[in-house]
Amino acid sequence: MYCDEDISSIVAQKALINGLRENNVKISVFSVIAAHSRGLIKKIDCKINDIEYHAIIVKKIFYFDKLIKLFYYTPKIMRLIPNVNGANILLFVHGVTSGGCRTAGILKALFYKIKVVLYILDVPEFMNLAGDTGLRQLLKKIDRYIINKYIYNFDKYIVVSEYINSRLHIDLQKSILIEGMYDDEPIVVGGDERNSLLKKRIMYAGTLRDERSIKTIIDAFLQANIHDVIFDIYGFATPKFSQDLILISQQHPNIQYHGFCKNRGELLKKEMNADLLLMLRDPCLEYTKYSFPSKLFEFMASGTPVLVSKLDGINDEYYNYLFVVENFNASEIANCLNRIFKMPHNELKAFGEKAQEFIKQHKTAKVQVKKILDFVVGDDEIA
Structure with missing residues (x-):
């Protein structure tokens, strides 16, 4: 599984990961996190609750994280694939980003046993609406070009609104409506006051x-x-x-x-x-x-x-x-x-x-992810 990092969707990402885990899917999470860190790049590889996390934290510099995303994921995931024997590999891209779409497109062309799935939470032109002027506007056009080049290479699509299909011209046979999911993993919040x-x-x-x-x-x-x-x-x-x-x-x-x-x-x-x-x-x-x-x-x-x-x-x-x-x-x-x-x-x-x-x-993560897995792979075994 590939998982993109965006502040507005962190909770949704966590719900998806927990839903996959509750449906007994072996998970590897790949992420690039932009942060106000001292160093330029810091790599993190760890395993928590049988989930492998592969992340790099990059210094929050104008569009630097997007550039890293374009080239980081593909070789990282390619090194993982030879270790998977027999079972299907299901690659989730969480959110429409140039790095995620490019990675899925390349891996799909190289490895026949990969099924690539795009979870669309927003239509690209309505993402990050603030501050689109000058250089940022130009870079966003390049970003959109890369997305448009690879977005139709996915096997399946998860959409949060039925209107996304018509807006992005997605084949309805390849799409399932899952508006989101509730992560019921317990968090200590105290009593009712x-x-x-x-x-x-x-x-x-x-x-x-x-x-x-x-x-x-x-x-x-x-x-x-x-x-x-x-x-x-x-x-x-x-x-x-x-x-x-x-x-x-x-x-x-x-x-x-x-x-x-x-x-x-x-x-x-x-x-x-x-x-x-x-x-x-x-x-x-x-x-x-x-x-x-x-x-x-x-x-x-x-x-x-x-x-x-x-x-x-x-x-x-x-x-x-x-x-x-x-x-x-x-x-x-x-x-x-x-x-x-x-x-x-x-x-x-x-x-x-x-x-x-x-x-x-x-609407729990376990219930919603079960619908996704039934739609994407049916009874096939997932790596």
Whole structure:
């Protein structure tokens, strides 16, 4: 298995790896990690829980990690292949990247027993939307050229939205819809403290790149004017927008901006102890059609009710377990917030628990990966 490193998909990668392990697949993980390290390149080879990890940490320099990815994976994986006898080799490429697509294309041409599978979480033109100017724009065009050259060499495709197939012209017979998966590997997060908290809490945790949408959500909360409710905001923001959120927090004490939470266990605990979680995106933004908000699995599994936007990228089956905003504007969101907080506590609690049960029964990594393996290899043995 090949696994690409990207901050927005680390949790999804871990879920896929654990799902493969729970389905008794022998796994080798290859990754290039860009970090603010002292050295230029550092290699790491280790084995944890019978999973082999082969990674290199490269200094975070403009496009340096992408250059390394183009040439690192192929020879590394080629050295592993002769040690596999008889069984099929299944090569997962997690995310659409030039390095992953090129590696899969070359290995597929060299070794007949490899099956290459691309897990598409986003359409390339909607990835890394910020800062595409000058040299970065040129390099992204080169990146796209390499992707387009190799992307149709895969045996199978996993897509998180049915609209990806038509956008990328993927043969439906080669594609399976797996919108994501919940990694139920235990993390110590502490107990439920909701009853001990003096005020109710609404929580947003996720990307803060879409500043206009975040401001709409904040306006909606202020319009709702719900008594004794705190709005907690977690996520990475640009320095300028971070200052704007700090200023808003100072002006409105019931809005609290906490920045990016590095401790995942602590964040999960806060999600469990919130009274409502927000997964709100503007459906007019085209990228929402071609992606599935992976954070939704984590939110629903917390047992806390979730309020979402009506998005094309979310399958209809999920809306039975979610509060839904039909129109993305401050007034509509405010009305939804008021309706939700007028509901009896036991009804809210039961609604959240129903969503939790749905995720933990039907959308775990083990269940979703089993569907993938049945689709890709059937009854064949995997190396």
